[in-house]
Amino acid sequence: MPGLEDLYREIVLDHYRSPRNRGELPVPPSHRAEGFNPLCGDEIVVYVQVDGDTITDVKIGGQGCSISQSSASMMSAAIKGKTIHEARALTRAFKSMMSIHETALEGDDPEMAAANLAVKLGDLEALRGVARVPVRIKCATLSWNTLAQGLDEAEAEA
Amino acid sequence: MTLDVSAIKKDFPLLERDFNGKPLVYLDSAATSQKPRAVIDAMSDYYENYNANTHRGVFGIAEQATNAMEGAREKVRSFINAPSINEIIFTRNATESINLVAHSWGRANLRAGDVVVLTELEHHSNIVPWQQIREERGIELRYIPVTDSGHLDLDDLAATVDGAKLVSISAMSNVLGTVTPVRHIADIAHAAGALVCVDACQFVPHLPCDVIALGADFVAFSAHKMCGPTGVGVLWGHEALLDAMPAFLGGGGMIRDVTLQGFKPAELPWKFEAGTPAIAEIIGLGAAVDYLSAIGMPAVRQHEVELAAYTLRTLKGRFGDGIKIYGPSEASERGAVFSFGFGDLHPHDISQVLDEHGVCVRAGHHCAKPLMRKLGIGATARASLYLYNDESDVDALADALAAAADFFGL
């Protein structure tokens, strides 16, 4: 089953079976955001702890399919210790791998946009196969959209 | 088996095609059925040979189109044993049929505090229109509960329907497969003075339907789940009820006269058919009714009971407690639609692997979120079978599930 192996890389299944950073964080001081995929009932809860500019801790709750769960798990591992700015750049890079090209945000200079594309996706590359299965792209991006809500909240408060 | 399924499969062009070198194992008929060649041909024949608008032309092909459309109405009437063709209203789909009842009958008859009774296993199509009327009118909605075994809990039925104006229920669940005791509920509802609307979207395609024997006042269904095309549905209602109801959509076709001051609606059934109808699709529905009638609905039902029993036996036999099948465990109490959980695999992942094996099943909430909440699940995978499925399709499902278990290391 070559198609399946492309979608469900070993590392994706590993994150699905042993999700990283599962759990909750106290709110406040953390921020909690909830994402929902009405199509399939997947739910993701993202807790982010932001100190100054840095994401010092992340926890993931909720339930869903292997793609949404492993994407959330990989995301949590990738953004922990990063700045909000870096996490947003990673989000854009991930979404562009999913063929979602968001128009540059106001204030983004073109050089920054180009730099986003160069962001290292690392393990997240393993989800590239999802882009070829359009109905699953929403599963892969659910946690990222939820993270964005959490970060917006954290920044609004800061 | 009751039906000669290998011959039936040959009637369906899509089932004859190869997908990656294999025929498709189509197990999503509860969402929409495949179409036999006779239906596709009837529609092409209309477009190629007598395409014209109905009812207003005096030229030959306009009359031919009108006759074909009205002929389809008669076929549908006879198929569901309705007393009169005036009672067969063509809509876009079952959803629109239920909306017609909610907006026309509902607005004319429901006031603040009036009660409409639904069940917990309804499709969103038979919940949301009533919630819309509730928002507008302040009516009360009550729900007949579902038991753990997937049946309706009728213990408090008399109290639930007491004082109700309408009871609107599904005759067969698109999630659990449960065939509900419509007649029994209708008798109790009528005794309480309520009317009965039946969502027969999953019933008419699979069981012999006699609207009078069912005890219904309104019956809604869609052509596309019964071998017919998309874009056409049916509302049946007692003539006296339909006669007393205000028109639903306004425009051409539904009027007897229009002046600058106002309009007089046309007689039934056209009063409820504003605008140019889906002529080709209605003709296609007529061909679908002919197709099903030739096979015979009692035989279709018997086939599906046999197939449901085989499916329950096979899946339980091969996967034991590894598979959780929702709905009645008795084949005779259900249709051949199976929502299931498989190990701790998410329905999306199940259907993805099955697709790789050419097996089409649906994953999701099946437009019945209140029921999913009641079952305590977000989503299920669902395999739904029809007259063109046989044991080989069930075996293919089981083989693909075994491969999924293997792949995910269950």
Ligand SMILES: Cc1ncc(COP(=O)(O)O)c(C=O)c1O
């Ligand atoms: C029980 C039931 N009711 C209503 C509907 C709505 O049918 P349609 O989408 O054709 O209006 C469906 C189909 O999904 C159904 O299964």
